[in-house]
Amino acid sequence: MTERITEAAGQAPVVARSDVVVVGGGPAGFAAAVAARREGASVTLLERYPYLGGLAAGGMVLVLDDMHNGNEITTTGLCMEMIERMARIDACVFPPEAERNATLEMHMKWASWGLFDFRAGGKVQPIVMAAAFDPDGWKRVSNEMIAEAGVDVRLNSWFSRAVMEGDRITGVICETKEGRQAIMGGVVVDATGDLDVAVAAGSPHVHGSYMLTTVFRLGGVDTDTAERFRWEEPQRFAELDKQAKKIIGGSWDRWWLKTPLPGVVWCNCPHMVGLDGISVADTTKADFEGRRRIYAMVDFIRANMPGFANCFVVDVAPQLGIRQTRLLIGDYVVTKDDVMDRVWFPDTVARGRDYYTPYRSMLPKGIEGLVVAGRHYSATESAQKNSREIPPCMAMGQSAGIAAALAARRGVSLRAVPVKDICARVRAQGGDPGDIPSANAKLLERAA
Numbered sequence: 264m265t266e267r268i269t270e271a272a273g274q275a276p277v278v279a280r281s282d283v284v285v286v287g288g289g290p291a292g293f294a295a296a297v298a299a300r301r302e303g304a305s306v307t308l309l310e311r312y313p314y315l316g317g318l319a320a321g322g323m324v325l326v327l328d329d330m331h332n333g334n335e336i337t338t339t340g341l342c343m344e345m346i347e348r349m350a351r352i353d354a355c356v357f358p359p360e361a362e363r364n365a366t367l368e369m370h371m372k373w374a375s376w377g378l379f380d381f382r383a384g385g386k387v388q389p390i391v392m393a394a395a396f397d398p399d400g401w402k403r404v405s406n407e408m409i410a411e412a413g414v415d416v417r418l419n420s421w422f423s424r425a426v427m428e429g430d431r432i433t434g435v436i437c438e439t440k441e442g443r444q445a446i447m448g449g450v451v452v453d454a455t456g457d458l459d460v461a462v463a464a465g466s467p468h469v470h471g472s473y474m475l476t477t478v479f480r481l482g483g484v485d486t487d488t489a490e491r492f493r494w495e496e497p498q499r500f501a502e503l504d505k506q507a508k509k510i511i512g513g514s515w516d517r518w519w520l521k522t523p524l525p526g527v528v529w530c531n532c533p534h535m536v537g538l539d540g541i542s543v544a545d546t547t548k549a550d551f552e553g554r555r556r557i558y559a560m561v562d563f564i565r566a567n568m569p570g571f572a573n574c575f576v577v578d579v580a581p582q583l584g585i586r587q588t589r590l591l592i593g594d595y596v597v598t599k600d601d602v603m604d605r606v607w608f609p610d611t612v613a614r615g616r617d618y619y620t621p622y623r624s625m626l627p628k629g630i631e632g633l634v635v636a637g638r639h640y641s642a643t644e645s646a647q648k649n650s651r652e653i654p655p656c657m658a659m660g661q662s663a664g665i666a667a668a669l670a671a672r673r674g675v676s677l678r679a680v681p682v683k684d685i686c687a688r689v690r691a692q693g694g695d696p697g698d699i700p701s702a703n704a705k706l707l708e709r710a711a
């Protein structure tokens with residue numbers, strides 16, 4: 264049995280008090296904070312790391328996808344605003360509408376950016392609305408949007424405890440270099456990705472897992488040569504590509520993708536299985552093992568792969584690529600069938616590619632004053648694997664922020680906020696809450 268000590272109880276100064284407290288500055292938390300502030304609530308946003316962005320910036324996950332259902336763009340709102348603003352500063356690239364199709368010509372033009380529908384079958388994966396971006400561009404635009412909205416941001420603040428009054432959360436405690444600090448709020452949004460706040464508040468949850476990845480970027484890549492080689496010498500390319508993948512030991516079919524920076528590619532690999540994304544031992548192991556594999560692969564491709572002779576490692580993402588850890592058991596648990604069958608819910612408040620997120624899956628059972636948004640929402644492990652991309656997490660965040668602001672402003676419980684009011688405000692903010700089902704949705708129930 265693990266040896267234990269008893270910690271001394273102490274006091275923490277209250278350093279902030281606001282209508283809404285958002286914990287986690289990743290895609291979901293950023294969207295929640297901006298959306299709540301735009302509804303007029305005072306908002307404090309807490310982030311453990313010294314920058315905003317979560318996996319999108321620190322994790323260098325550099326493609327926004329799962330936002331198109333084959334016929335229409337389904338995730339708009341703050342995600343689209345982020346795309347447009349990053350594009351204006353040359354930090355984001357996406358295919359123009361006329362080039363979004365399943366022709367080989369467009370596939371050859373855009374696939375190396377990762378801007379295809381990766382869930383579509385068929386010989387040629389269609390080019391759809393998706394965006395490749397630069398991680399520092401994300402940080403820059405997030406800072407601008409947060410500052411414009413007037414959100415009180417507290418970086419370097421690591422959430423550790425929930426402040427509870429019975430079954431209601433009334434604030435949070437963060438560990439900082441200045442010691443423990445209390446941040447009190449009317450409503451708290453858990454956007455930590457690992458369900459830290461809800462678990463500390465006593466919420467039921469499951470402990471899921473999925474592969475971990477030490478994402479990295481290479482510079483000095485001659486991408487034109489690399490692409491020509493792929494298309495013009497498919498057999499030799501396939502042999503070398505197979506060997507490179509064997510060394511890295513786990514990757515998607517395309518292990519490198521272009522970024523807006525010339526000659527810089529991002530590598531969504533190596534994937535490592537059987538590790539827990541919240542275990543200190545496992546995440547340490549992943550960093551050491553990931554870096555070992557990365558440098559072994561770089562030696563190989565420099566010597567053998569056309570286009571990569573002068574490549575070098577720009578950086579390994581400061582944040583480990585953690586896809587799934589703890590998942591909420593909320594008022595409703597979304598299943599894989601719900602996601603794959605495109606089941607529409609009467610209380611839908613957000614959507615991804617062509618699946619719908621019910622408000623109930625963001626509300627922790629038995630806890631008041633707390634709403635969750637992002638990759639730890641209430642879904643089964645297999646459902647989450649198919650519904651956790653950045654755009655749907657942002658859509659959830661936007662709805663959570665609006666719900667939190669409405670509850671705080673009206674002085675009512677989150678469960679008493681009418682879904683139609685949340686959806687109306689999402690639409691007013693330019694988002695699509697999914698309240699109107701698409702033609703391909705499966706309707707089990709109709710809205711009252």
Ligand SMILES: Cc1cc2nc3c(=O)[nH]c(=O)nc-3n(C[C@H](O)[C@H](O)[C@H](O)COP(=O)(O)OP(=O)(O)OC[C@H]3O[C@@H](n4cnc5c(N)ncnc54)[C@H](O)[C@@H]3O)c2cc1C
Nearest residue numbers: 287289290291311317318422455456584585637638652653
């Ligand atoms: C390797 C990899 C590849 C992926 N590929 C894609 C892709 O190509 N396209 C795509 O759209 N999605 C992709 N995803 C999925 C996507 O990145 C995530 O699901 C998404 O970023 C989740 O957003 P989030 O805000 O819920 O969580 P996160 O991005 O994890 O953000 C959580 C935030 O909370 C902060 N936080 C956590 N704990 C605390 C604490 N205790 N106190 C204070 N702050 C805290 C974190 O630092 C972070 O900023 C990928 C994920 C991984 C790991």
